[in-house]
Structures are given as structure tokens and as C-alpha cells.
Amino acid sequence: MRRTGRGSCAALFLFAAGCRGVYSTLDPATREAARITTLHWVMYWMCAAFFVAMMTVLAVAVSRQRRSETPEGDRRRSVSVAVAAGISTGLLLVLLAASVVTGHANVAPAGAKALEIEVIGHQWWWEVRYPARSSAHDVTTANEIHVPVGRAVRLQLSSGDVIHSFWVPNLHGKKDLIPGRRTSQVFHVEKEGTFRGQCAEFCGYQHAHMGLVVFAESPRLFEAWLDRQRRLASEPAGGAERHGREVFLSSPCVLCHTIRGGGAFGHKAPDLTHLASRTTIASATLPNTPGHLAGWVTDPQSIKPGNRMPPNILAANDLDDLVSYLRSLR
Amino acid sequence: MKRILPTAAVLSVALILSACQKSARTLHEKAPLQARPNSIAVGQLQAGPKSPPLSLRNPYEGNAYAMTEGQRLYNWYNCSGCHFRGGGGIGPALMDDVWIYGKDPGNIYATIVEGRPNGMPSWRGKIPEYQIWQIVTYVETLRGDRPIASSPGPREEHLQAGEGRTSR
Numbered sequence: 001m002r003r004t005g006r007g008s009c010a011a012l013f014l015f016a017a018g019c020r021g022v023y024s025t026l027d028p029a030t031r032e033a034a035r036i037t038t039l040h041w042v043m044y045w046m047c048a049a050f051f052v053a054m055m056t057v058l059a060v061a062v063s064r065q066r067r068s069e070t071p072e073g074d075r076r077r078s079v080s081v082a083v084a085a086g087i088s089t090g091l092l093l094v095l096l097a098a099s100v101v102t103g104h105a106n107v108a109p110a111g112a113k114a115l116e117i118e119v120i121g122h123q124w125w126w127e128v129r130y131p132a133r134s135s136a137h138d139v140t141t142a143n144e145i146h147v148p149v150g151r152a153v154r155l156q157l158s159s160g161d162v163i164h165s166f167w168v169p170n171l172h173g174k175k176d177l178i179p180g181r182r183t184s185q186v187f188h189v190e191k192e193g194t195f196r197g198q199c200a201e202f203c204g205y206q207h208a209h210m211g212l213v214v215f216a217e218s219p220r221l222f223e224a225w226l227d228r229q230r231r232l233a234s235e236p237a238g239g240a241e242r243h244g245r246e247v248f249l250s251s252p253c254v255l256c257h258t259i260r261g262g263g264a265f266g267h268k269a270p271d272l273t274h275l276a277s278r279t280t281i282a283s284a285t286l287p288n289t290p291g292h293l294a295g296w297v298t299d300p301q302s303i304k305p306g307n308r309m310p311p312n313i314l315a316a317n318d319l320d321d322l323v324s325y326l327r328s329l330r
Numbered sequence: 331m332k333r334i335l336p337t338a339a340v341l342s343v344a345l346i347l348s349a350c351q352k353s354a355r356t357l358h359e360k361a362p363l364q365a366r367p368n369s370i371a372v373g374q375l376q377a378g379p380k381s382p383p384l385s386l387r388n389p390y391e392g393n394a395y396a397m398t399e400g401q402r403l404y405n406w407y408n409c410s411g412c413h414f415r416g417g418g419g420i421g422p423a424l425m426d427d428v429w430i431y432g433k434d435p436g437n438i439y440a441t442i443v444e445g446r447p448n449g450m451p452s453w454r455g456k457i458p459e460y461q462i463w464q465i466v467t468y469v470e471t472l473r474g475d476r477p478i479a480s481s482p483g484p485r486e487e488h489l490q491a492g493e494g495r496t497s498r
Contacts, residue, residue, distance in 0.1 A: 251455065252457060252458055255456055
């Protein structure tokens with residue numbers, strides 16, 4: 001008995017804990033997600049009320065004994081059935097209207113002042129671009145998206161290979177990234193915070209490890225971040241970093257990765273110009289620490305089997321210097 | 331009749347199992363990661379006589395998965411930038427029977443690793459060795475004289491290592 005009590009306590013706690021957090025549809029951070037959450041609660045309570053009402057009626061019907069039929073009783077029954085059908089139809093229409101209103105509000109165009117962000121899905125990471133007026137100021141990063149609070153954001157979604165789906169539960173519903181097509185999603189962030197996203201359409205072997213992180217910041221912080229990202233990679237300061245860059249440029253890294261200002265122009269893998277400014281690596285799979293970075297460079301196939309990065313067996317001092325160089329890319 | 335049935339069953343199981351190797355794929359490549367620097371002598375510049383066949387064995391011979399990976403890498407590393415889809419243009423065609431530096435897998439491997447005069451860069455140290463062999467496997471299929479059994483099955487290019495059917 002005590003165990004049951006403890007179990008239900010734990011279940012209740014888990015249930016309540018599910019409502020808050022960085023990965024929850026019930027903790028909206030945007031106007032659009034708030035509308036969806038409202039619609040969710042309208043449906044939830046309406047269905048709950050219906051369920052209780054139906055069960056009550058069922059219980060009454062079971063407990064009452066069958067009476068002999070009279071024309072009078074027959075008529076009363078017909079009336080109550082008609083009334084019940086009328087009420088349910090009315091409530092269903094309310095639900096339908098609520099979902100139409102929510103959907104209509106959520107597909108409103110963002111306007112010309114919206115911040116444009118391009119998100120391109122790849123097996124198995126997210127390419128993120130902030131296009132500028134001149135392409136020299138374009139910002140390209142990966143797996144981490146920064147957005148300002150209080151401004152419309154329009155995501156332009158496309159795919160480099162197969163169908164993916166962009167899903168950050170705190171921001172909006174899911175939206176598919178389809179090869180050869182452009183889809184878009186508009187939201188207005190209303191509260192600061194860090195949120196977690198995930199590919200929501202099975203896209204191959206490492207689909208489960210195709211995460212992303214969204215940072216909602218004040219406009220001032222956001223502009224400062226964007227400004228830093230626009231800069232070219234800083235020149236290596238010390239001897240270790242300089243040697244690290246040589247290692248980068250003379251090994252397979254350089255064929256796929258870009259370091260703007262660092263002499264690497266590959267287009268197939270995440271842009272590393274400001275790698276050290278990101279909090280995670282490997283599509284939000286590992287924290288961005290020297291140890292994880294070294295492990296990832298050396299043997300990515302043990303961490304995310306099947307991913308496109310080949311293993312790199314480097315001499316110990318080469319690896320150390322390479323990691324110091326990558327860590328210097330702030 | 332009694333004897334035919336078990337024999338037929340055994341034969342068909344053997345037939346099914348024999349198909350497994352076709353798509354054998356590995357997550358951890360055992361092939362050396364960097365092209366061996368001394369395994370191939372960098373020869374004199376040459377364009378005339380054919381290189382002697384190199385007795386290097388392609389570890390992915392006939393492996394459909396390696397072939398589709400090779401196809402991806404052929405575009406990924408921009409081989410298609412010069413050789414196009416095998417028809418050639420800036421670089422020589424790969425789908426005909428003219429092989430300036432030899433048509434054996436070892437020769438194709440050496441050409442990729444060493445580079446060749448007049449445009450073919452050396453990819454030594456840049457493309458990991460196992461990926462070079464995957465590209466060789468793909469390039470060999472461009473000639474169209476591969477047995478049909480080594481061509482990829484439907485949708486194979488969408489599958490990844492470790493996914494789908496596995497051998498062993």
C-alpha cells in the first residue's frame with residue numbers, strides 16, 4: 001500500500017514536471033506556441049468533461065433497472081437524446097472554430113521587418129544561416145540558433161538530402177524540411193530562455209541524435225552575438241594554435257569544413273568559423289569541451305555511428321594543437 | 331519427393347545467405363586511415379605508356395554499399411567537377427575504355443592518391459584511405475562492365491552504415 005502511495009506521488013511529480021522545461025509544448029515561449037497550448041487545454045478540459053459526463057450517464061444507466069415501456073417514456077427519451085446530440089454538436093463546433101481561429105492566427109505573414117533565418121537539414125545536423133544584405137556579411141553556423149525576443153522571426157526551411165522536420169516544442173509546431181522545396185515557419189518569441197529542438201521526421205541512422213538548441217535573447221544581446229558571428233575567424237594567437245591550423249589545413253578536415261578567414265572552404269559539414277562560441281557539438285549531442293572535441297575529431301563513429309565524419313588518427317601533439325586552435329575560434 | 335524438399339530448402343537458404351555480402355557495411359573501418367605513403371612509388375611524369383597494373387586489392391570489391399558511398403563521395407569531394415558523371419569534360423571520361431594510367435583498381439587508387447599531371451590533384455592525406463577505395467569501387471562501375479550483382483539495390487543510397495540489412 002505504501003509503495004502504491006509512493007508510486008503515485010512519483011507519477012504525479014513526473015506528470016507535473018512534464019509541463020515545464022526546455023523541451024515542452026506546455027511551456028510556450030512564443031505567441032504562436034501559446035495559442036497552440038491554449039487550444040490544447042480547451043480540447044483537454046472539454047474532452048475531460050465529456051468523459052466524466054459519459055461515464056456518469058453510463059453508471060446511471062447500468063444502475064437503473066429497465067422499466068416497462070410506455071409511449072410517455074418513449075417520448076421523453078427521444079427528447080433527451082435530441083438535446084444531448086444538440087449539445088455535443090454545439091461543443092464540437094466550438095472546438096472546430098477554436099482550431100480554425102488558432103490555425104488562422106498562426107499562419108499570418110510575418111511582415112517585412114521579420115528576421116530571416118535559413119535552416120537547412122542535413123544527415124544529421126542543422127545548417128543555420130542569417131542572410132545579410134551583402135553576402136560577405138552572411139552568418140553561417142550550425143545546430144544552435146539565436147533569436148531576439150519581441151521581433152517576428154521567419155525560418156526558411158529546406159533540406160540538403162532527405163526529409164527532416166524542425167521541431168522546437170516551446171516555439172511552435174513541427175514543420176517538415178523537404179528536398180527541393182522551401183517551407184517556412186513564423187514565430188514571435190516572448191520570453192528569454194534556452195530551448196531544445198529535435199528532428200521530428202525519421203531521416204536515417206542518427207535521426208535520434210539530430211538535436212538543436214535555441215537561445216532566445218534580448219535584442220541587444222542578439223545583435224552583439226550576430227556582430228561577433230559576422231567577423232572572420234581570429235588569427236591564431238600562440239604557437240600551438242598556429243600549428244593547430246596547419247594540422248587542420250593539411251588533414252581531411254579541410255575538405256568538408258569552412259573556417260571563414262582561416263583558409264578552409266568546404267561546404268559539406270558544419271561551418272567552424274566560430275565553433276568555440278557554440279555550447280554543443282555533434283548536433284547538440286555533446287557539450288563543447290576540449291575533451292569531447294578531441295574525442296569527436298578522433299573517433300566520431302563511436303559517438304554517432306554512421307555519421308559522415310571519418311575518423312582522424314592524429315599524433316598526440318597534433319591533436320592537442322588542433323583542439324587548441326578549434327577552441328580559439330570564438 | 332521426400333529428398334527433394336530438404337535439399338531445395340537448404341539450397342534456397344544458401345542462396346539467400348549468399349546475397350548478404352553484397353551490402354556488407356562496417357561502422358568502424360579497419361582499412362588504414364591515411365593513404366600509405368610508401369606503398370606506391372611516385373613515378374616519372376608520364377602520359378604515353380600505360381602504367382603497369384598495381385597489385386593492390388580493393389577491399390570493397392563488389393560491395394554495393396561501398397559503391398553507393400563512393401558515389402556520394404565522388405560528388406562530395408567534387409570529382410564530378412572535372413569528370414562530370416563519368417562522361418568527362420575538364421578531366422578524362424571514366425565511362426569509356428581509355429585509361430591513361432591503367433584501369434585496374436590499384437591504378438585508379440594510385441591516380442587518386444598521387445594525382446596526375448595536367449590537373450588531377452593528389453588527395454594523399456586529404457581523403458581517408460577507406461574512402462578512396464569506396465570511390466575506386468564507384469569509378470569502376472562507371473565503365474559498365476561490372477557484373478549486375480554488384481549494382482546497388484533499390485534505395486540503397488538512402489541507407490546508412492548499420493541501417494537496413496546487415497550481414498554476418
